Amino acid sequence: MKYLGKVLPVDGYYVILQEYLPNDYTKSLAHLYQPLIGVHAVTLYQTLLHEMELQSDSTPQTHHTLMNYLNIPLDEVYKARLKLEGIGLLNTFKKQAEERTVFTYELLSPFAPSDFFKDAMLSQLLMHQIGDTKYHALKRHYYKEAPSGIGENITARFNEVFQTFTPSIEAVKPKEKVNKIQARNERSIDFSWMVQMLKQRLIPVGKVLTQENRKLISQMVLLYGLDSYEVEKSVLWALTEDNVLDTDEFKTACHDLFKSKHYDKSITLTEKRTPPEQQQTEPQTKEEMLIQELESISPKQLLEDLSGGNQASEQDLKAIREVMVSQGLPAPVMNVLVHYVLLQSNMKLSKAYLEKIASHWSRANIKTAKEAMEFAKTEQNKFQKGSKQKTAYNYKPISKEIIPDWFKDRNKTKQSTVAQTSQTVIDLEKEKAELQALLNGKAIPHKNRSQG
Known part of the structure; x- marks a missing residue:
C-alpha cells in the first residue's frame, strides 16, 4: 500500500546511459545481481536499456508501457526500480511537466564478473x-586471480617515462571502479x-x-x-x-x-521497513533534538563539543573505549552515558562511575539513545522519590557547567556586548534547567524565554 501514488501509469519517462557496459554485463546480471535483487529488477533494467532505441526525444514513454512489457502491476515496477537504485544500477530524476510528472532513468553500468x-x-x-x-x-x-610467483611488479609509471608538466594524481594512477x-x-x-x-x-x-x-x-x-x-x-x-x-x-x-x-538471522537483501515510531524525522521537542544528536555523533565528537571544540584527551577516549568494549554498549547509548556522567560529576569523567552505570545499562539491554534517556529519567525519579529500589550508583544534582553548544540552537549568533553576554549567561542557566527537567520527566515552561 505504501507504494500507491508514488508513480502513476500516465507519468512519462526517458532513459539515458552515460557509461559503457562491459562485454559480459548480461552474465553479471543473470548470475551475480539477479540472486540479490530478483528477476523483476533485472528484467526492468534490461527493458529500460533497450527502450532507449525506441524512445522519442519529444514524447516520453508512459509507465503504462512498462506495466505491459513486464506484465506486473505498477507498484511492483516501482519496487523493482527501488532495488535497482539501491544496488547501484540506476539513478532516478523527477521533473514536474505542465500536465504530468516525467522521470529520467539513468542506467549505471553493472560490475563485470571479475x-x-x-x-x-x-x-x-x-x-x-x-x-x-x-x-x-x-x-x-x-x-x-593473478598467478603467484611471477616476481615483483616493476612496471614504470607515466611520470617515470615521460615529462611534460606535473601530472595530476588522477592522470598517473589507474582509475578504480567506484562502488x-x-x-x-x-x-x-x-x-x-x-x-x-x-x-x-x-x-x-x-x-x-x-x-x-x-x-x-x-x-x-x-x-x-x-x-x-x-x-x-x-x-x-x-x-x-x-x-x-x-x-x-x-x-x-x-x-x-x-x-x-542475531543467531537466528541470515544476511539477505530484503525490503526495508521503517518502524512507525521512526517515520517522523524532524524532532519536535528539546528532548527529541538532544536524542537525535546523541544518536548521530561519536563519543569523541561529544567530548569535543562538551569541551568547546577542544581535542578530547587520550585518557578519556581510552576510558570510554574500554567501557564500550567490555560492556558492549552501542555508540548512541555510550553518548548518553558520557553526557550524563559529566553532568552528574561536575564535568569530570570518572571511569569507575562510567563502569558502574554501563554494567547496569548493559544488563538492561539498552540499545538506543532514547532508551538510555528514558532509563536514566526513570532511575532518577526513583531516587528522588526515596524508592527502595535504588541502583548501585547515585544520581547527583546537575552540574553548573555550561551545556554543549550543539544542544542549543546552532544558528543563533553569539552576543558581543557586555550586556548581551550577561543575558546569554542567564539563558544558559535556563537551558540547564530545561535539561534537568527532561531527566525529571517534567514539562518545560515556555514563558518569557528569549532563546531556544
Missing part, C-alpha cells in the same frame, strides 16, 4: 544469498576513533588503515550493522603478527559477531 568479486560487500552478499558451494563455483569460473552502493549508502565511520585505539596499542596506523582497508571496514559495517566496539574487536582479531589486516579473517570476524547477536 570486478564483482573484487567488491567485498557485493561478494559477501552473494555468498550469503546462494551458499558457499555455488558462490565458490561462480568465483572460480569468473574471477581469475556505487558504498558511494550512495556508506555508513559513516569515525576512523579517528580507531586511530586512537591503534596508537594506544602501538600498532602502526598507516599500515592497518590503508585506503583499501578503510573501504573494506566501511562495507562490512554497512553489511553487518556493526557498532564501533565490534569493528575494533574484528580488526584486532584479524591483525597478523606483522600488523597486517588479514581481510578474510576480518570478514569472518564480522560475520561471527553478527551471528552471535
Whole structure:
C-alpha cells in the first residue's frame, strides 16, 4: 500500500546511459545481481536499456508501457526500480511537466564478473544469498586471480617515462571502479576513533588503515550493522603478527559477531521497513533534538563539543573505549552515558562511575539513545522519590557547567556586548534547567524565554 501514488501509469519517462557496459554485463546480471535483487529488477533494467532505441526525444514513454512489457502491476515496477537504485544500477530524476510528472532513468553500468568479486560487500552478499558451494563455483569460473610467483611488479609509471608538466594524481594512477552502493549508502565511520585505539596499542596506523582497508571496514559495517566496539574487536582479531589486516579473517570476524547477536538471522537483501515510531524525522521537542544528536555523533565528537571544540584527551577516549568494549554498549547509548556522567560529576569523567552505570545499562539491554534517556529519567525519579529500589550508583544534582553548544540552537549568533553576554549567561542557566527537567520527566515552561 505504501507504494500507491508514488508513480502513476500516465507519468512519462526517458532513459539515458552515460557509461559503457562491459562485454559480459548480461552474465553479471543473470548470475551475480539477479540472486540479490530478483528477476523483476533485472528484467526492468534490461527493458529500460533497450527502450532507449525506441524512445522519442519529444514524447516520453508512459509507465503504462512498462506495466505491459513486464506484465506486473505498477507498484511492483516501482519496487523493482527501488532495488535497482539501491544496488547501484540506476539513478532516478523527477521533473514536474505542465500536465504530468516525467522521470529520467539513468542506467549505471553493472560490475563485470571479475570486478564483482573484487567488491567485498557485493561478494559477501552473494555468498550469503546462494551458499558457499555455488558462490565458490561462480568465483572460480569468473574471477581469475593473478598467478603467484611471477616476481615483483616493476612496471614504470607515466611520470617515470615521460615529462611534460606535473601530472595530476588522477592522470598517473589507474582509475578504480567506484562502488556505487558504498558511494550512495556508506555508513559513516569515525576512523579517528580507531586511530586512537591503534596508537594506544602501538600498532602502526598507516599500515592497518590503508585506503583499501578503510573501504573494506566501511562495507562490512554497512553489511553487518556493526557498532564501533565490534569493528575494533574484528580488526584486532584479524591483525597478523606483522600488523597486517588479514581481510578474510576480518570478514569472518564480522560475520561471527553478527551471528552471535542475531543467531537466528541470515544476511539477505530484503525490503526495508521503517518502524512507525521512526517515520517522523524532524524532532519536535528539546528532548527529541538532544536524542537525535546523541544518536548521530561519536563519543569523541561529544567530548569535543562538551569541551568547546577542544581535542578530547587520550585518557578519556581510552576510558570510554574500554567501557564500550567490555560492556558492549552501542555508540548512541555510550553518548548518553558520557553526557550524563559529566553532568552528574561536575564535568569530570570518572571511569569507575562510567563502569558502574554501563554494567547496569548493559544488563538492561539498552540499545538506543532514547532508551538510555528514558532509563536514566526513570532511575532518577526513583531516587528522588526515596524508592527502595535504588541502583548501585547515585544520581547527583546537575552540574553548573555550561551545556554543549550543539544542544542549543546552532544558528543563533553569539552576543558581543557586555550586556548581551550577561543575558546569554542567564539563558544558559535556563537551558540547564530545561535539561534537568527532561531527566525529571517534567514539562518545560515556555514563558518569557528569549532563546531556544
